[in-house]
Amino acid sequence: MKNEYKTKSRNLIIEYLKAHSDERFTARDIVEALSKDEASVNRSTIYRNLERLSQEGKLVRYKETDVAATCYQFSEGHEACHTHMHAQCEECGKIFHLKNDVFKSASKKLQSEYGLEIDYGKTVIMGICDDCKKKK
Amino acid sequence: MKNEYKTKSRNLIIEYLKAHSDERFTARDIVEALSKDEASVNRSTIYRNLERLSQEGKLVRYKETDVAATCYQFSEGHEACHTHMHAQCEECGKIFHLKNDVFKSASKKLQSEYGLEIDYGKTVIMGICDDCKKKK
DNA sequence: TTGCGTGCAAAGGTTTTGCATGGCA
DNA sequence: TGCCATGCAAAACCTTTGCACGCAA
Numbered sequence: 001m002k003n004e005y006k007t008k009s010r011n012l013i014i015e016y017l018k019a020h021s022d023e024r025f026t027a028r029d030i031v032e033a034l035s036k037d038e039a040s041v042n043r044s045t046i047y048r049n050l051e052r053l054s055q056e057g058k059l060v061r062y063k064e065t066d067v068a069a070t071c072y073q074f075s076e077g078h079e080a081c082h083t084h085m086h087a088q089c090e091e092c093g094k095i096f097h098l099k100n101d102v103f104k105s106a107s108k109k110l111q112s113e114y115g116l117e118i119d120y121g122k123t124v125i126m127g128i129c130d131d132c133k134k135k136k
Numbered sequence: 137m138k139n140e141y142k143t144k145s146r147n148l149i150i151e152y153l154k155a156h157s158d159e160r161f162t163a164r165d166i167v168e169a170l171s172k173d174e175a176s177v178n179r180s181t182i183y184r185n186l187e188r189l190s191q192e193g194k195l196v197r198y199k200e201t202d203v204a205a206t207c208y209q210f211s212e213g214h215e216a217c218h219t220h221m222h223a224q225c226e227e228c229g230k231i232f233h234l235k236n237d238v239f240k241s242a243s244k245k246l247q248s249e250y251g252l253e254i255d256y257g258k259t260v261i262m263g264i265c266d267d268c269k270k271k272k
Numbered sequence: 273t274t275g276c277g278t279g280c281a282a283a284g285g286t287t288t289t290g291c292a293t294g295g296c297a
Numbered sequence: 298t299g300c301c302a303t304g305c306a307a308a309a310c311c312t313t314t315g316c317a318c319g320c321a322a
Contacts, residue, residue: 005296042304063199096250106242114232115266116223126258130251141321178279
């Protein structure tokens with residue numbers, strides 16, 4: 001990792017992330033949120049920072065079939081996201097950071113029956129969370 | 137479903153699908169493959185047919201973080217894809233159609249520990265298949 | 273003949289890039 | 298001062314859309 005400067009723009013972006021922790025957002029969302037005159041950040045800067053943050057593992061980056069843009073999600077207080085599996089509620093977009101033992105047995109079966117070794121860091125289980133189930 | 141015509145373009149596209157069964161491809165791949173003078177199909181036509189085929193469930197349609205374009209995959213001879221879980225090799229893109237019992241125990245843990253109900257039809261497990269592991 | 277499908281061109285939206293400038297250390 | 302980060306504008310991509318024409322049934 002290269003030397004890193006603290007800049008006004010970067011701070012504003014991280015502020016946004018913390019304010020929207022565990023929520024799904026797109027680059028566009030940030031662009032719009034940070035387009036006010038007092039606190040304006042350029043589109044390129046936002047893309048470059050999101051790129052950087054996700055490479056550092058501080059941000060989950062993913063795509064959805066029904067969303068045109070790339071989605072991101074920020075969570076405070078967990079280890080780098082490429083070390084564990086994720087699940088996501090397809091309703092609200094919330095991401096769950098899973099303990100690896102949940103998939104121990106499935107992992108073995110996949111290996112023996114299909115010859116596939118799970119990549120925990122890149123797998124996202126889709127489903128519906130209790131909160132969203134209640135709302136229906 | 138509305139009445140459906142058999143057209144030359146549509147046939148060429150389906151021909152491509154069958155020739156590339158179980159492989160990952162993008163709209164662009166087809167556009168390039170079907171740009172030869174004798175058998176040329178327009179971009180819009182390809183997009184429109186892919187859209188249609190995936191709505192009919194004959195084509196799996198998905199996005200990947202590291203691929204700019206939408207990916208597709210065609211498989212002959214298995215039941216509709218929304219009934220079972222999938223796994224995919226992140227190296228070659230091959231999709232595996234999984235038996236549901238592989239994730240029985242993981243499914244229960246997810247429900248009890250995280251309050252999440254797996255959507256089998258939308259989940260894709262990522263990993264590396266034996267073939268690709270050997271090649272490395 | 274009817275109406276679905278195609279081709280063409282243009283537009284829309286997202287993301288990337290080059291270059292000059294500005295700001296942190 | 299030296300290097301990193303930002304802003305701006307333009308470009309690159311992927312995908313969609315409107316319209317007129319062609320072709321299957």
